[in-house]
Amino acid sequence: MYKLSIDAMSGDLGSSIVVEACEKFMQSHQDVELYVTGKAEELEKLQSNERIHIVDARDIVPMDAGIMSVRRKKDSSMVKAVTLANDGIVDGVVSCGSTGAFYTSAMLFLKRIEGVEKSCLMAVLPTYNQKGVALLDVGANAENTPEQLHDFAIMGHIYAKNIRGIASPKVALLNIGTENKKGDEVHQKAYQLLESENKIDFIGNIEGRDILKGDCDVIVTDGFSGNIALKTCEGAASILMKMIKESMMSSLSGKIGALFAKSSLYALKDQFDYKSVGGALMIGFEKAVVKAHGASDAKAFANAMDLAYQMVKLDVVTQMKEGLSEK
Template identity: 80%
Template sequence: MDDGIMSVRRKKESSMVKAVMMAREGVVDGVVSCGSTGAFYTSAMLFLKRIEGVEKSCLMVMMPTYNGKGMAMLDVGANAENTAQQLYDFAIMGNIYAKNIRGIAKPRVALLNIGTESKKGDEAHQQAFQLLEQSDRLHFVGNVEGRDIISGDYDVVVTDGFSGNIALKTCEGVAATLMKMIKESMMSSLKGKLGALLAKSSLYSLKEKFDYKSVGGALMMGFEKAVVKAHGASDAKAFSNAMELAYQMVKLDVVGQMKEGLSQK
């Protein structure tokens, strides 16, 4: 995890590089790793072809929402910064995924920003807002603030990788802390313990919704192979779900759907 991204060139016998090379050579249809995000992304960039029309690939993860339907957020960490055009491309990829893979007829697409007004954010985000608003391929519903991303009012949230990674890990941390606080509060008294016993199934269901292990990992969008980045703290359950995610990418031909959708851009 401490290696720099250039270690990819020095460590050609590492399992990560060898797995990506197997995908390049067509031996496998997809690759999963819970190793260094930077190294994994660099390996994919160096050795795998990008889909035509994709300037920058990105990481997309399905986030839990209040209504239980989930929301796709991208980028959540592949890039430290992005241009307005790249954010627009992310929106197109997220929209294709929501429409063709999740079956949402008219996905609601939003741009993560520091305010809902069109003039909010830096120059790149203001320009991205204009590109998204003018697109006839998207149902763009405007800017969304961090507090509203899991409200269930959006199907796709577009963000630069720096902001997206912070938002993702903040949500993970808040969910874990809340569950810990609820548990401690209920175990502090006899009445609480009785209530916890009665609400056990509901609490487990809530925990499952916000547990990164159940998601498996993030899809590395934009490559001609199925690439999944599993959480760095993955246990057996999380890694198994990441493998299942990669399998579903291949089975549902996510890459083919992306190629077709991006060719119309």
């Protein structure tokens, strides 16, 4: 039986969407036990399921919580969910709380994989060819060393191979040009390390304008650049959809055309919808750690839970340990 801890209180929409997500998730996952942390009275609907355990937690970690604040929030739903993983009671953790607070909680209360200097945050972005691409780091670290980027590449490769089912994932390094001598010293050395790594299929540098093409399966970057790239892509997609809508609604002919293109437009919108992805992975820890979007509805949160479930079921953490053990 696989076991997950679920932080029910930290999201923007409260515990009700988590309760709905848990009910939906358990209907299709008969091999899972959940430990749901939050105010017991808000989780009453889950008590009838014998595979769901309610862990009463009366506090919430605030969005701007620092290290000392997180340490003091021992009775918060987030810290209790992470502590359950640290104590070996569960195999993975899901939360839609603040990214910074959740990452801090994981850093304080979870062990990192041996040999991993820094864990990172990985998100899967939609691409033109509809394959999707894993981008890491997207904001867990302000800066990274070449060796850390090398570790990210291996972990991203293992994720793409085992979770996304890509036989030989293509790995690229985000840089300011495609030539191997481009970028600062960190990126030039990272290029050399990745080029000599026989565990991955490294295809070289990739520029920001090519992130969403889908020419590769994993893109490695430092957390500062990765966060800017992620939010730029999200913003551009949002504005583009808005411009298309406004353009079509600006004339009668456009409105008639929109009626005929309705299904295609909805398909495009769904392709860039974070709800279908579920969440981002905090990789490099001994347990599966999934960060759901702060504004997740029940569908998005259930997908985040499924991502954690797949990580645990396929034992991806162990495979990451093995992949990093011979570096």
